[in-house]
Amino acid sequence: MKKFQTLLYYCYSPIADAEQFAADHLKFCKSLNLVGRIIVADEGLNGTVSGSVESCQTYMEAVHADARFAKTEFKIDDVEEPSFIKMHCRYKSEIVHSGLKDTSIINPNExxxxxxxxxxxxxxxxxxxxxxxxxxxxxxxxxxxxxxxxxxxxxxxxxxxxxxxxxxxxxxxxxxxxxxxxxxxxxxxxxxxxxxxxxxxxxxxxxxxxxxxxxGEDFEGKCYVFDNRIAVDVNSINPSVVSKCYNCGTVTAKMINCANPECNEHITQCDECGTKLQGCCSDACITNPRRRPYDGTGYYVKVPQPVGISA
Missing domain, CATH: 3.40.250.10 (Rhodanese-like domain)
Structure with a gap:
């Protein structure tokens, strides 16, 4: 049995003083030694957290004990190690940014x-x-x-x-x-x-x-996930690989972020091109002075950008 779990969940449920809730919830998660990423908004919660089986169980029980989130459904993966390095819990205007000026037209609770x-x-x-x-x-x-x-x-x-x-x-x-x-x-x-x-x-x-x-029948390829696993297998019935290396076109299921933090492009890249390009999407990105060391995974902890540079 694996010692850790990763929980994926969301719940559309109004939260009063959501900004304060986010700060308090971060403290709670840290008290359980959880790592992950949670977005809190007036409309609800959206999170992926990871930690020991015991900590994850305690977390789920606490969320369900709050009447606002009693209906939350957790997708649980058993993992060899925690799927994040740090714990983040942030307040934002929406738990999924819709790009709409009038968000009232898409209230999932209605x-x-x-x-x-x-x-x-x-x-x-x-x-x-x-x-x-x-x-x-x-x-x-x-x-x-x-x-x-x-x-x-x-x-x-x-x-x-x-x-x-x-x-x-x-x-x-x-x-x-x-x-x-x-x-x-x-x-x-x-x-x-x-x-x-x-x-x-x-x-x-x-x-x-x-x-x-x-x-996972008829799901072709792998599923991208927003943690350091990057991609997970879904199909155990008729699995296939449909993605190709961004650089050479070889069939590959490996997804990386470009090692140049000023690019950070999500691409599929084979191991051969990854080694050759040092985890970068192009020769131009290799020469960037802020290029991150490539360890073969293509996953990097987010690096703050200098003023004037967009991620």
């Missing part, structure tokens, strides 16, 4: 797509009147996606609203949305309904839950 359990989703994906919509970013679906899924050219979820018009041709279809853990689909499906899509669904628990409960 209206969202019909939740499909993994087995239900699995039964629907091959129906003729169904389209499968990946609402994640480019670097995520480049690494892995459902067979025949429609993907969008977006760098961040806040770009999703601008793509709604491109999807208008599917208004008469059943639209099945999916993402990593379900949180983006809550807002994506709500926005689709707002724009006149009538039959909208979402994969409850996302790709991670689908892998655990439906074997």
């Amino acid at each position: 209206r969202t797509g019909k939740h499909l359990e993994p087995v239900e989703f699995q039964k629907m994906i091959d129906q003729e009147d169904v389209i499968i919509l990946d609402v994640r970013s480019n670097y995520e679906h480049n690494l892995g996606k459902f067979k025949n899924a429609i993907t969008l050219d977006i760098e961040n979820f806040r770009d999703f609203p601008e793509k709604i018009n491109e999807l208008a041709q599917y208004k008469d279809k059943k639209v099945l949305t999916y993402c990593t853990g379900g949180i983006k689909c809550e807002k994506a499906s709500a926005l689709l309904l707002h724009h006149g899509f009538n039959d909208v669904y979402q994969l409850h628990g996302g790709i991670i839950k689908y892998g655990k409960e439906a074997g």
Whole structure:
């Protein structure tokens, strides 16, 4: 049995004085020796935390004991070591940044797509009147996606609203949305309904839950995760690798961040190119004086940027 766990979760539930809650919650997490990343907003919680089995159990019990978060569903992975190095808990305007000026039109507690359990989703994906919509970013679906899924050219979820018009041709279809853990689909499906899509669904628990409960069938490639594992296996039934090395085109499932912190591009890169380019996406990035040492993983603790340089 592995000694550590990683918990992925979210909960849309109003939090009064969310900024203070974030500060208090950070102290609580540190008291349990947890590491991870939690976003707190007036609309709820979005987090991934990691630590000992005992600490994770205590954390889940504490979250469920709070009436506001009693419905929170945790996706639990047993891991060899904690999936983060530090603990962060920050207040932001949204737990998933939608890019909308008026966020009231997509309140998941009022209206969202019909939740499909993994087995239900699995039964629907091959129906003729169904389209499968990946609402994640480019670097995520480049690494892995459902067979025949429609993907969008977006760098961040806040770009999703601008793509709604491109999807208008599917208004008469059943639209099945999916993402990593379900949180983006809550807002994506709500926005689709707002724009006149009538039959909208979402994969409850996302790709991670689908892998655990439906074997990940027909999910091609790996699933990108936002911790130092970077990518995890999902499909135990008919697995495949669909991603290719950004530099040479060789089939590879390895995802890295460019070693140049001023670039930090998410790319798939084979080990040979990783060694040759020292973990960088290009020759230009190798010469950057702030280039981080490449240890073969392609994962780096976030480095503060000098004033005037964007990450």
